[in-house]
Amino acid sequence: MPQYLVRKIKIGKTSQLDDLARAAGELYSRTLISFWRTVRKKNIWLSGYSMEKWHISSKLHAHTCDAITQSFYASLKSWRSRKKLDPNSKPPKRRRWFYKVIWKQSAIKLKDGKLRLSNGKGNQPLIVNWHWEKPKQIEMGWNKQSQCYELRACYRQKKVMPKETGNISGCDLGEIHPMAFSDGVDTDIFNGRLLRSKRQYQNKLKAKLSKLIDTKKRGSKRRKQLIKSKQKQLAKINNQIKDIEHKLTSKAVSMLQKRGIQTLVIGDVRNIRKNINYGKKANQKLHQWSAGSIRQKLEYKCAKVGIKTELINEAYTSQTCPACGERHKPKNREYKCKCGFRHHRDGVGCYNIRKKYLGFVPVVGLMASPVGVRFHPHLQCNPID
Incomplete structure (x- = not known):
C-alpha cells in the first residue's frame, strides 16, 4: 500500500x-x-x-x-x-x-x-x-x-520495504494502559493516566456545559454563545488527546525500531464493545476507549519504518498463565497463578499474543519485570533513525 x-x-x-x-x-x-x-x-x-x-x-x-x-x-x-x-x-x-x-x-x-x-x-x-x-x-x-x-x-x-529479519513483538491494547509490548524477553507498559484524566475531564465538561445550555432559551444569543464555547473547549481537549496518542505511539515505534523488531502482532479488540454490560461507569470507559485510534497510528507508523503489523484474536490472552497454561481471570493488575507465576496482567496479555502468533508454547520460568513508560510533553514525535 x-x-x-x-x-x-x-x-x-x-x-x-x-x-x-x-x-x-x-x-x-x-x-x-x-x-x-x-x-x-x-x-x-x-x-x-x-x-x-x-x-x-x-x-x-x-x-x-x-x-x-x-x-x-x-x-x-x-x-x-x-x-x-x-x-x-x-x-x-x-x-x-x-x-x-x-x-x-x-x-x-x-x-x-x-x-x-x-x-x-x-x-x-x-x-x-x-x-x-x-x-x-x-x-x-x-x-x-x-x-x-x-x-x-x-x-x-517512497515505500519502505518490510524488514527481512528481526524479532516479533506482541502488543496488548488496554483502557488503563494504552499499550503493552513483549518481545519474549523485555516487557514495556505505557502509562495511560494522563489520557484517562483527559477523558474524565471531557465528560465532566460535557455534562456541565450541556446542563447550562439547557437553561437558556432556544434561539437566544446567550445559548448560541454557550454552544460555541462548548465546541471550542471540547475541540481543545480532543487535540490534547490526539497529541498524547501520537507521542505515545511514536515513542513505542521508536523503541521497536531500536530493538530490531520485524513484526508487531496487535491484539484485535474491535468487537469487544458488542453485547457488554459491566455497569454504567465501566461501559462508559469501554465505549470511549480509543483502541482503534491507537492501533491505526501504530500501523501506519510501523509501515513508515518497515515494521510489519498483524492482527490476531486476543481472546483469553490476559487470563492464560504463560508458565502452566491454566486459565483464570485476575482481579487486579497483577496476575497470580496457582503454580506460583506472577507478573503484570498486561505483560501476560502481550506475551500470550506473541506466543499465539508464533504457534508454540515456550517454557517460561521467570519473566523479567516490566518497564513502565510514562507520558511527558517532550516525548519524541518521530521515529528515531
Whole structure:
C-alpha cells in the first residue's frame, strides 16, 4: 500500500472559497440525487464513469468535478463493504450544501513560491503562497475548530520495504494502559493516566456545559454563545488527546525500531464493545476507549519504518498463565497463578499474543519485570533513525 504525507495550511474564509465549496456541494448533491433516483425508478446502478459524464460544473475544473463524483462512489463502496459486517449501516444519502474541493495534479501549478489551483476556463484560479514542493493532490475543506478553510496537500512517499529479519513483538491494547509490548524477553507498559484524566475531564465538561445550555432559551444569543464555547473547549481537549496518542505511539515505534523488531502482532479488540454490560461507569470507559485510534497510528507508523503489523484474536490472552497454561481471570493488575507465576496482567496479555502468533508454547520460568513508560510533553514525535 502506498504511503502518503499530508501537509495542512489554514487559508481563512473568503467569498471565493465559499463559492468553490458551494459549487462542490451542489455537484455532489446532484450526483447523489441522480444515482438514487435511477436506482429507485429503474433499478439500475449507474457507473462512476457515466455519472462523471452526466454531471459537471462550470465553476470547477473538469478533473475536480470527476474527483467529487469519485468521492461519492468511494463512500458507496465503503458502505457496501461495511454492510457485510453491520446490516444496519446506512448508505450515503445526505445532500451537501457545502463540500470539499479536490484539485488533481493536472490543475496544480507551482511557480515562484505561488501555488496556482485552476478552477476551469473563465474562472479565477485560487492562488496561495507555498513554501514546499508541488503536491500530488490538494483538498480544500472546512476546519470546524478554527472556523476557516484549510488546504490539505498530499505527497506520495517512497515505500519502505518490510524488514527481512528481526524479532516479533506482541502488543496488548488496554483502557488503563494504552499499550503493552513483549518481545519474549523485555516487557514495556505505557502509562495511560494522563489520557484517562483527559477523558474524565471531557465528560465532566460535557455534562456541565450541556446542563447550562439547557437553561437558556432556544434561539437566544446567550445559548448560541454557550454552544460555541462548548465546541471550542471540547475541540481543545480532543487535540490534547490526539497529541498524547501520537507521542505515545511514536515513542513505542521508536523503541521497536531500536530493538530490531520485524513484526508487531496487535491484539484485535474491535468487537469487544458488542453485547457488554459491566455497569454504567465501566461501559462508559469501554465505549470511549480509543483502541482503534491507537492501533491505526501504530500501523501506519510501523509501515513508515518497515515494521510489519498483524492482527490476531486476543481472546483469553490476559487470563492464560504463560508458565502452566491454566486459565483464570485476575482481579487486579497483577496476575497470580496457582503454580506460583506472577507478573503484570498486561505483560501476560502481550506475551500470550506473541506466543499465539508464533504457534508454540515456550517454557517460561521467570519473566523479567516490566518497564513502565510514562507520558511527558517532550516525548519524541518521530521515529528515531
